[in-house]
Amino acid sequence: MKVKRQKVQEAYIPTASMSDIAFLLIIFFMVSSVFPVDKTQMDLPGWGDVKNYLEDSAVLAISTENLIYVRNNVDRNLTSIAGLTNDRVIISASDGRTLSQEIYQHNSTTWDMSDPEQFQKLKDSVNEGLIKKVELRRMQEGNRGITIVVKADKKAPFYAVDGVIEVLQELGGQAATGIAILSKREGPAPIVGAQ
């Protein structure tokens, strides 16, 4: 008797659900990704014991036009080199949800915070460009605490950062829960509990 050869079953991998899996992964990464709101290039000052702040904190960035950045080939970090001394101080701000926008700029040689008119001008710009937006966002998010992070290049002049902090201290009381200075980690790890 002739034995009928069994039909060879076609081997295939079920790929129909592949795209479902892939879309699940896409949704996960889309939801978890936070795009940095402030893209100003910065070489931040070092600080021994850094703390972490949320990526969607409100940002106030202070930079000067005279800074040139060089990317280190080894650790891919930016290094700032100061160029000409007389230039503009540029301040941009973001409430943490929208991209940062320039809110104030002033010539560095005539920057003088002891001049009440100039101080008021900076104060108004920060109030309009940052504080009001932060207050609005805070209301929308059910009074969640929002930290304002100050992002200043390590080679930025002290007077610019000092003036901005002074303004923030006067204005930020109700809107923000705190002011933080951005820095990069430096030096050995702190020894916990050592006195």
Add this chain to the structure above:
Amino acid sequence: MKLKRKKGDTEIPTSSMADIAFLLIIFFMLSTTFSVNKGFDFGIPPKEQEATTESESRPALTIIVDSLKDPNRNFIVKVMDEQGNIEDYYSESYAVAMGQPERAISSLSVFMNQVFEDVRMQQPGEWYKLPVYILVRREAPWEGFVEVWDEVQDVEKEQINFFPDIVEKDKRKLATHIPHVNTVRDIIQQYREQGILLD
């Protein structure tokens, strides 16, 4: 004659769907930043910043942050202890370039600790009252102030007074330590006469 229409297979090709999806995944994976902002707190002090008239000419530890006139915008830190001894410190890279790594800013806390230690030995019980002033030149790089503030934090939080009026979380605790504004002006004047401050 009846034409027989060929029935085509109506099927949407979905095999490339997964490829498209994975391309999207790769894009979102690369653009995702899980990193957070790193920094330190700079508290908002209460509004009233009235200086009290305590401690007129008490000895103090004074730190002056000045900018060096070099293209890299390095900074110099002059520290004057309560007896008038002046020590110089430089930003890290500058100290190394000068061949004096022991003069790098990271050694400042060592010196300050020594000063506090000495004062404590001489006046037991009073040592914590040695105020610390930080004077920063307008044009000095921001980094200079941050580095000094970092070093000072390492020493003792309660011993710090601040000039110009920057921050300290607990102003109430400090209120009794802040000397009258005139005293600070006098100190600056004194430094100018001694040629420590340039203008």
